[in-house]
Amino acid sequence: xxxxxxxxxxxxxxxxxxxxxxxxxxxxxxxxxxxxxxxxxxxxxxxxxxxxxxxxxxxxxxxxxxxxxxxxxxxxxxxxxxxxxxxxxxxxxxxxxxxxxxxxxxxxxxxxxxxxxxxxxxxxxxxxxxxxxxxxxxxxxxxxxxxxxxxxxxxxxxxxxxxxxxxxxxxxxxxxxxxxxxxxxxxxxxxxxxxxxxxxxxxxxxxxxxxxxxxxxxxxxxxxxxxxxxxxxxxxxxxxxxxxxxxxxxxxxxxxxxxxxxxxxxxxxxxxxxxxxxxxxxxxxxxxxxxxxxxxxxxxxxxxxxxxxxxxxxxxxxxxxxxxxxxxxxxxxxxxxxxxxxxxxxxxxxxxxxxxxxxxxxxxxxxxxxxxxxxxxxxxxxxxxxxxxxxxxxxxxxxxxxxxxxxxxxxxxxxxxxxxxxxxxxxxxxxxxxxxxxxxxxxxxxxxxxxxxxxxxxxxxxxxxxxxxxxxxxxxxxxxxxxxxxxxxxxxxxxxxxxxxxxxxxxxxxxxxxxxxxxxxxxxxxxxxxxxxxxxxxxxxxxxxxxxxxxxxxxxxxxxxxxxxxxxxxxxxxxxxxxxxxxxxxxxxxxxxxxxxxxxxx
Numbered sequence: 001x002x003x004x005x006x007x008x009x010x011x012x013x014x015x016x017x018x019x020x021x022x023x024x025x026x027x028x029x030x031x032x033x034x035x036x037x038x039x040x041x042x043x044x045x046x047x048x049x050x051x052x053x054x055x056x057x058x059x060x061x062x063x064x065x066x067x068x069x070x071x072x073x074x075x076x077x078x079x080x081x082x083x084x085x086x087x088x089x090x091x092x093x094x095x096x097x098x099x100x101x102x103x104x105x106x107x108x109x110x111x112x113x114x115x116x117x118x119x120x121x122x123x124x125x126x127x128x129x130x131x132x133x134x135x136x137x138x139x140x141x142x143x144x145x146x147x148x149x150x151x152x153x154x155x156x157x158x159x160x161x162x163x164x165x166x167x168x169x170x171x172x173x174x175x176x177x178x179x180x181x182x183x184x185x186x187x188x189x190x191x192x193x194x195x196x197x198x199x200x201x202x203x204x205x206x207x208x209x210x211x212x213x214x215x216x217x218x219x220x221x222x223x224x225x226x227x228x229x230x231x232x233x234x235x236x237x238x239x240x241x242x243x244x245x246x247x248x249x250x251x252x253x254x255x256x257x258x259x260x261x262x263x264x265x266x267x268x269x270x271x272x273x274x275x276x277x278x279x280x281x282x283x284x285x286x287x288x289x290x291x292x293x294x295x296x297x298x299x300x301x302x303x304x305x306x307x308x309x310x311x312x313x314x315x316x317x318x319x320x321x322x323x324x325x326x327x328x329x330x331x332x333x334x335x336x337x338x339x340x341x342x343x344x345x346x347x348x349x350x351x352x353x354x355x356x357x358x359x360x361x362x363x364x365x366x367x368x369x370x371x372x373x374x375x376x377x378x379x380x381x382x383x384x385x386x387x388x389x390x391x392x393x394x395x396x397x398x399x400x401x402x403x404x405x406x407x408x409x410x411x412x413x414x415x416x417x418x419x420x421x422x423x424x425x426x427x428x429x430x431x432x433x434x435x436x437x438x439x440x441x442x443x444x445x446x447x448x449x450x451x452x453x454x455x456x457x458x459x460x461x462x463x464x465x466x467x468x469x470x471x472x473x474x475x476x477x478x479x480x481x482x483x484x485x486x487x488x489x490x491x492x493x494x495x496x497x498x499x500x501x502x503x504x505x506x507x508x509x510x511x512x513x514x515x516x517x518x519x520x521x522x523x524x525x526x527x528x529x530x531x532x533x534x535x536x537x538x539x540x541x542x543x544x545x546x547x548x549x550x551x552x553x554x555x556x557x558x559x560x561x562x563x564x565x566x567x568x569x570x571x572x573x574x575x576x577x578x579x580x581x582x583x584x585x586x587x588x589x590x591x592x593x594x595x596x597x598x599x600x601x602x
Contacts (some may be wrong), residue, residue: 006594015421058505061181074149077164078157081182084326088158089119092146092177093166095188096120096127098325100276107469126271128323130178130279135203135308142170143204152480153177160184173198174290174311186326187336187571193318194312206319207278211271214298215242220274224462225420226350229291229302230277231269233261237347245293245300256301258292266343269302270324272350275327275465280304280341284322303325328465330366348464357456361386362464369466375479376472382457383564390449400572402580403438450565461557472560476513479557483511510552511558518548520566527573 074091079098086098098117105111117126132143144150148168155164163181170176179191192206219227219242229240240259248257263282269289270279280302288305309317324336328349337345351358364385368378387394410432418424432438461467461480471477475485475492485491486509521544551559577584 004034016136071280077152080157080159082225083186086117090150092129092148093150094127094129095323100327103327117278123316124217127211129209130212130321132194132204132206133305135205137200137202138204142172142174144168144176158182172325185332186324188323190321190323191318194311195316196313199313200213201310201312203308203310205305205308207303208321209303210278210280210300212271212300224459225274225369227273230265230272230348231265231289232344233263233289234265235344237344240291242300245291248293254290256294258294259289261289263287263289268342269304271302272348275328275468276326277324277348279324281322330362330464330466331561352459353557354456355461356451357452358459361456362460365460366466367374372470374579375467375470376476378559378560381562383561383568386453387565387568394572395576398576399580400438402577403436405580407432407436407438414494457561458558461555467557482553483513483556483559485511507518512550513556514548514552514562515549517559521547524566524570526586527584
């Protein structure tokens with residue numbers, strides 16, 4: 001590899017290192033915590049005319065209808081499915097207590113199962129509401145709101161086999177019913193009807209709303225992950241962070257900072273966390289999709305308001321909406337998209353800018369896991385497949401590098417003949433490359449390709465739920481977390497625990513995998529002699545150990561991938577270069593790098 005080739009590799013590696021160090025040292029700033037229940041939200045009504053176009057006068061659709069205070073004594077209906085546990089409050093008919101039976105907060109034995117939704121009065125209220133916004137001929141107290149106490153018409157426990165029906169009579173001729181059902185996974189179906197037994201025509205608009213008081217306490221706030229508001233409107237995905245939602249322009253028609261979109265055909269809107277999501281999915285468009293933030297109350301809301309309906313005496317109208325509240329499992333979400341017609345639902349997983357790489361990489365990893373049954377071995381298998389795919393390019397690259405080594409004596413002769421004339425040296429080398437049909441830049445291609453693959457796999461390992469709490473072997477019990485072993489306690493031999501992963505000292509608390517990573521990078525370097533330039537020599541000498549510390553707190557799965565990649569690269573490069581006549585002197589290069597430089601005689 002000539003100096004030009006080494007400079008390009010060095011620049012690429014240093015740029016990669018700078019990016020990593022920057023985001024490690026300067027992560028996004030966390031906002032000061034706020035009391036989510038400091039001020040309650042009351043029902044508000046905006047100007048009429050903001051619902052999607054309908055044949056009847058539009059209903060008022062500012063549906064910020066949240067109870068003023070928690071009511072812990074409100075009657076409840078139990079939710080009990082194979083994967084969900086919780087309850088529905090009959091006050092407002094709110095889905096406000098939900099836990100995920102299949103997932104625990106930590107890998108510790110006896111850890112609590114994950115809480116998905118929480119009622120008002122809890123530390124982080126987060127819940128879903130459904131109702132009707134009043135239009136012509138109706139006032140707020142004549143439609144069911146967040147304070148309305150419903151009666152149970154049928155069912156006492158919501159299960160996949162037993163739906164429940166709630167009923168409320170407004171005392172002015174309207175009877176409201178709400179039938180709620182749930183499937184085996186995470187999808188609730190809400191079928192609302194209104195029967196007009198009065199003698200006047202009225203208009204009203206059905207809606208669904210998800211309310212979240214304050215930002216979630218466990219938000220990661222990391223640049224590679226989107227957490228916040230998420231929605232799909234006619235095929236266009238929208239991701240809005242909590243910070244950006246707080247910067248919405250104030251909309252007097254909505255009574256809060258808001259962004260409103262009119263969805264013509266289909267879509268959905270809600271909130272996404274790292275691994276969990278709550279989303280409203282109207283049965284069909286058109287509908288109004290709204291994202292809101294009430295600054296005074298620190299309240300985030302997402303709403304789906306369906307078309308205004310006209311209800312003549314003796315008529316009944318109905319509306320359907322679904323609520324997804326659960327884990328962002330790839331297979332489950334894909335099932336809802338492909339089999340249940342939820343458009344673009346798979347994009348609720350944050351695939352990032354390199355989605356054209358992250359999606360197929362995850363699919364391959366998921367498929368291998370289905371065959372192998374262990375995510376760690378699946379990552380190794382994924383690495384082998386990726387290396388096989390890029391092998392033709394690697395072969396050409398390493399063959400070119402071997403040829404460059406063969407040309408090294410001729411290059412040295414050119415340098416001696418040209419003396420200090422650098423232009424003459426470059427011209428001579430270009431002629432030599434052309435004559436011998438060698439491309440000096442081809443040695444950099446595997447490295448340049450490796451960078452987007454690395455970032456894509458990092459995204460997959462960090463974002464996707466399928467790697468959460470997945471073990472590999474022995475001490476590696478969670479591939480989505482850093483290696484828990486530590487050199488500071490001799491990997492468990494000394495009688496004290498390793499420092500916490502979020503502590504400052506954790507950066508020097510290297511585990512076994514990061515150390516193996518540093519060694520693998522160091523050995524890969526020894527396929528070639530050290531650069532003659534002293535500055536380059538020093539940088540190359542330190543690079544493996546700098547990366548070892550930098551990646552020490554990265555997910556174990558990512559470090560495992562890089563170790564496997566380095567090992568395969570070493571074997572490929574060594575074999576191909578020998579095949580083309582150049583025999584890398586690995587042990588000699590190691591010996592020369594460890595030998596002390598003799599002092600020059602003065």
